Amino acid sequence: MRTTFSGIYxxxxxxxxxxxxxxITGHNVANANNPNYSRQTAVHTATRPFPTPTMGYTSxxxxxxxxxxxxxxxxxxxxxxxxRLRQQMQSRNFWETIEQGLSQVELFFNEPxxxxxxxxxxxxxxxxxxxxxxxxxxxxxxxxxxxxxxLVESIRGTREHLQRLSENLNDNIPIKxxxxxxxxxxxxxxxxxxxxxxxxxxxxxxxxxxxxxLLEDLSKLVDIEVVQDFGNMVTVTxxxxxxxxxxxxxxxxxxxxxxxxxxxxxxxxxxxxxxxKAQISGGEIGGMLKLRDEELQYFIEQLDQWTWEFAVEFxxxxxxxxxxxxxxxxxxxxxxNSQVFRFFTFDTLETxxxxxxxxxxxxxxxAANIKINAxxxxxxxxxxxxxLPDARGNGDNALQLAKLRSEPPGTSTVxxxxxxxxxxxxxxxxxxxxxxxxxxxxxxxxxxxxxKESISGVSLDEEMANMIRFQHAYSAAARMMTAVDETLxxxxxxxxxxxx
Numbered sequence: 001m002r003t004t005f006s007g008i009y010x011x012x013x014x015x016x017x018x019x020x021x022x023x024i025t026g027h028n029v030a031n032a033n034n035p036n037y038s039r040q041t042a043v044h045t046a047t048r049p050f051p052t053p054t055m056g057y058t059s060x061x062x063x064x065x066x067x068x069x070x071x072x073x074x075x076x077x078x079x080x081x082x083x084r085l086r087q088q089m090q091s092r093n094f095w096e097t098i099e100q101g102l103s104q105v106e107l108f109f110n111e112p113x114x115x116x117x118x119x120x121x122x123x124x125x126x127x128x129x130x131x132x133x134x135x136x137x138x139x140x141x142x143x144x145x146x147x148x149x150x151l152v153e154s155i156r157g158t159r160e161h162l163q164r165l166s167e168n169l170n171d172n173i174p175i176k177x178x179x180x181x182x183x184x185x186x187x188x189x190x191x192x193x194x195x196x197x198x199x200x201x202x203x204x205x206x207x208x209x210x211x212x213x214l215l216e217d218l219s220k221l222v223d224i225e226v227v228q229d230f231g232n233m234v235t236v237t238x239x240x241x242x243x244x245x246x247x248x249x250x251x252x253x254x255x256x257x258x259x260x261x262x263x264x265x266x267x268x269x270x271x272x273x274x275x276x277k278a279q280i281s282g283g284e285i286g287g288m289l290k291l292r293d294e295e296l297q298y299f300i301e302q303l304d305q306w307t308w309e310f311a312v313e314f315x316x317x318x319x320x321x322x323x324x325x326x327x328x329x330x331x332x333x334x335x336x337n338s339q340v341f342r343f344f345t346f347d348t349l350e351t352x353x354x355x356x357x358x359x360x361x362x363x364x365x366x367a368a369n370i371k372i373n374a375x376x377x378x379x380x381x382x383x384x385x386x387x388l389p390d391a392r393g394n395g396d397n398a399l400q401l402a403k404l405r406s407e408p409p410g411t412s413t414v415x416x417x418x419x420x421x422x423x424x425x426x427x428x429x430x431x432x433x434x435x436x437x438x439x440x441x442x443x444x445x446x447x448x449x450x451x452k453e454s455i456s457g458v459s460l461d462e463e464m465a466n467m468i469r470f471q472h473a474y475s476a477a478a479r480m481m482t483a484v485d486e487t488l489x490x491x492x493x494x495x496x497x498x499x500x
Contacts, residue, residue: 006050006066007484013067014477017044020070021470028458029467036213038075038456040205045071075205078455079228082212085448086219086226090282092441093220097287098295099434101165105299106431108161111424117158118420120151128402131385132395136324141380148343148372155307159367162300163263169292173267174254176221176285183218184236184249187211191233192247198232208232223282239279241271252278261297261364295430300367302423307370308363310416311344313409314401318343321384321397328384343383345373 021042031037049063110116127140127147134140190211197204211234218224218236225237229246236244243250253272256265269278269285280286319341322328328341347369376382387396408415414422 005488006064007487008481010065010067011477011481011484013047013069015474015481017042017068017070018470018474018477020073022467022474024073025463025467025470029460029463032458032460032463036209037458038077038205038209038212039458040073040075042070043072043074044068073203073205075203075208076456077208077212078452081448081452081455082215083226085445085452086216086224088441088445088448089216089219090223090286092438092445093284094223094282094287094290095434095437095441097284098291099431099438101169101287101291101296102427102431102434104165105162105296105427108158108165109424109427110158115154117151117154118417118424120147120154121417121420122405123147124151125402125405128398131383132399132402135385135395135398136392138380141383141385144383145372145377145380149377152344152370152372155303155367155370159300159303159307162296162303163368166262166292166296166300167264169288169296170264170267173269173285173288173292176288177252177254177269180218180221180243180285181249181251183214183221184244184251187214187218187234187236187244188247188249190214191244195231195233195246204232219283221283222280222285239281241276241278261301263365263368266292299423299427301364302426304366304368305363306367306416306420306423308366309419311346311366311370313404313416314344315342316409317397317400317404318384320387320400322386322389322391323384324381324386324392326390327382328386328389341384342373343376345371347371 021044024040024042028039045068047066047069049065051063111118113119124144124147127144131140131144190207194204194207194211197207215224215226215234215236222238224243227235227237229235231246233246234244235242235246241250243252251272253270254267255270255275257268259266269280269289270276271278280289320328346366373382383398385398386392386394387400388394404416406415
């Protein structure tokens, strides 16, 4: 049969359960403004009833309840939403990095504006038309050189800005790798602590919240996959290789790599223990790698190639003319005056470019090295504006140079200006794509954040209601304790006189 004091134990368990529930409610309220906190709730479970069924037990009288207990304190979290949110953060930071990089590239080209390459190119064509009308005027020739110098400075300046951005990205990669390693070490330490607590049968809810916040921070940097084991510890992988396994973190490092297309040694991300290349395709670091190796390098190569073709085609026409002194004709290495057939030259070339090969392999770094022939800068009379020897008033060759504005050179079907416009148009398309993708990723991420907040966020109104509910339950349990005490007092102190 049940004991005389069972009512006190039932009331005691009720008081303890409601007190724990009030403590959890207070913990929720205290962390209402903590973005990494997940709402917690106590699971109330009826304790084992009396009597326990046995072989001779009959259920005619039924079992009597023995009260309540807190079986578990759980945090409100959806693992699927967490996984999708991490994936979305990887995509958003990837495209955001691409967008920011391409927006800087657009600023470097600065099209259309009076400081752009295309504007300087139009100014050069205008000056050549003026030269074709007044080839004998030194002032007109001086304007041609000045306009050409403006074009050269615009090309070299744009190329320099692109180069610096590429170098800055390269220098920033080891910094970001260091951030990944720090997060990995903290995750490993948390894993070990979580494993110890979980082994006791308890749920380390606050530690789990901290770990989830670190995983979100890590997913902003690199694309990761997360798998949780039976001990509530996680394994984190990058491209199939393990970054964190239980209490162990595997570090990333950087190794320099030479590439003929780059003027500096590239920082490649590798695994410190094996030296193998890390496969990173998402997050901020993935965006930096793609921006440096593909997007940015593409526009650098396009500008170099266009600059090379422009100089070759310009020189090809320029060599056919004659200057104010009657000098001209084909290139002759033994004739110093013959060197002036090149209006544009390149710093790094000891030999002149092949005029029949506008796609010369030496086009690499052309935009960084283009300059005006020093002999022409010293004496503008050496500009070959005439198509006939000893015809100072002839400007037909200058007119042929000016026609490059509207006529495709050689066998090409596109003008030099249109080729440059194609580069700018391609840049605009890529930049718009990055902007659109970033906006889409932000919308999806905000949706998942709202979904996460609806599940894990703390509602003060709901917590206040719970507080009142648990408070009244506590008061009722206390009142029951008083009632049982009064009952026992009557039984012990007021019934009969035996024992007094």
